[in-house]
Amino acid sequence: MAPGSQAMHLRGVLLPAGEPGELWVTDGLICSDPVPGASTVVDGGYVLPGLVDAHCHVGIGPQGPASLAEAAEQAAIDRDAGTLLIRDCGVPTDTRPLQSRDDLPRIIRAGRHLARPKRYIPTIGVELDEPGLLAQAVQEQAAAGDGWVKLVGDWIDRSIGDLAPLWPDDVLVEAIAAAHAAGARVTAHVFGEDALPGLIAAGIDCIEHGTGLSADTITEMAARGTALVPTLINIETFPAIADGAGKYPRYAAHMRALHAGLRDAVGSAIEAGVPVYAGSDAGGGIRHGRLVDEIVALRTVGLDGTRALAAASWAARDWLDVPGLVPGAPADLLVTRTDPRLDPNTLRDPALLLLRGRAWAR
Numbered sequence: 001m002a003p004g005s006q007a008m009h010l011r012g013v014l015l016p017a018g019e020p021g022e023l024w025v026t027d028g029l030i031c032s033d034p035v036p037g038a039s040t041v042v043d044g045g046y047v048l049p050g051l052v053d054a055h056c057h058v059g060i061g062p063q064g065p066a067s068l069a070e071a072a073e074q075a076a077i078d079r080d081a082g083t084l085l086i087r088d089c090g091v092p093t094d095t096r097p098l099q100s101r102d103d104l105p106r107i108i109r110a111g112r113h114l115a116r117p118k119r120y121i122p123t124i125g126v127e128l129d130e131p132g133l134l135a136q137a138v139q140e141q142a143a144a145g146d147g148w149v150k151l152v153g154d155w156i157d158r159s160i161g162d163l164a165p166l167w168p169d170d171v172l173v174e175a176i177a178a179a180h181a182a183g184a185r186v187t188a189h190v191f192g193e194d195a196l197p198g199l200i201a202a203g204i205d206c207i208e209h210g211t212g213l214s215a216d217t218i219t220e221m222a223a224r225g226t227a228l229v230p231t232l233i234n235i236e237t238f239p240a241i242a243d244g245a246g247k248y249p250r251y252a253a254h255m256r257a258l259h260a261g262l263r264d265a266v267g268s269a270i271e272a273g274v275p276v277y278a279g280s281d282a283g284g285g286i287r288h289g290r291l292v293d294e295i296v297a298l299r300t301v302g303l304d305g306t307r308a309l310a311a312a313s314w315a316a317r318d319w320l321d322v323p324g325l326v327p328g329a330p331a332d333l334l335v336t337r338t339d340p341r342l343d344p345n346t347l348r349d350p351a352l353l354l355l356r357g358r359a360w361a362r
């Protein structure tokens with residue numbers, strides 16, 4: 001045991017099982033057997049695996065690329081809000097040094113966004129001059145990341161004044177196969193309708209945002225098990241994006257229509273059985289530390305309280321191959337005073353937050 005780290009005993013309702021139980025923490029790890037000398041730090045409440053933000057940009061700030069110091073501050077804000085595992089969804093900053101910091105959430109990195117010139121936020125992504133370079137670029141990002149690669153699937157094409165796909169279908173087939181051969185999964189930013197069929201048919205593992213989902217693409221995702229991270233609190237910014245896009249009236253109208261159809265698109269995907277996970281999209285327009293707002297939002301589009309919480313905790317951990325409250329797993333957990341399945345707002349003021357077995361106060 002590290003100097004000064006006292007073994008702990010926790011007793012409460014353990015999630016996801018939902019039954020009263022107890023566990024111990026020693027050397028930063030969860031233990032199901034009593035540890036001699038452990039002090040009881042929790043007696044009552046709800047014990048759940050630490051929250052997971054499945055779409056978060058530790059390394060992007062309101063002005064674009066963040067310094068490593070700024071990225072560390074962002075990660076600390078997420079930690080204090082209960083996020084103990086982050087699936088980074090593309091950043092320009094190399095955040096590998098943060099992964100050895102015991103005080104920051106675990107980060108599963110995706111490397112840099114893969115885009116084309118003038119087809120994403122400037123300075124953020126790798127801009128490929130030719131779409132045919134995608135498979136090679138995917139291999140490079142797969143080698144540099146932690147098992148995920150992020151594509152920009154669609155973006156405004158100023159020459160037509162509307163959202164349009166970045167990649168031809170055959171390029172996507174080759175690129176996604178290259179990622180899978182390298183052991184990486186692929187996800188894509190997609191706002192509109194047209195990029196979705198090609199990405200899903202090429203075997204993409206996840207869709208980010210997904211506001212342009214239709215009955216057909218939902219059916220295909222459900223059949224394939226393609227995941228969806230809708231980032232609902234970011235979609236709320238679509239009307240403001242449209243307001244700022246006066247030069248492109250078609251694009252502005254399209255963004256407003258996607259916003260208006262959000263509940264239908266994401267709600268239908270949930271109903272069809274598409275696996276949905278919670279992502280805040282913190283980093284650019286969205287500030288860090290807002291994951292609980294996304295859990296609250298997921299309940300408004302059709303996820304019940306247990307599934308909305310699972311989407312930001314144990315189900316997301318399963319999906320990302322990171323353990324929850326099992327013996328030998330790192331003690332990354334929260335204890336809430338009331339049932340977070342009934343009201344996720346209780347997550348905003350946890351009785352205890354342990355990261356690697358160390359307690360953090362907000």
Ligand SMILES: [Zn+2]
Nearest residue numbers: 055057089281
């Ligand atoms: Zn994002």
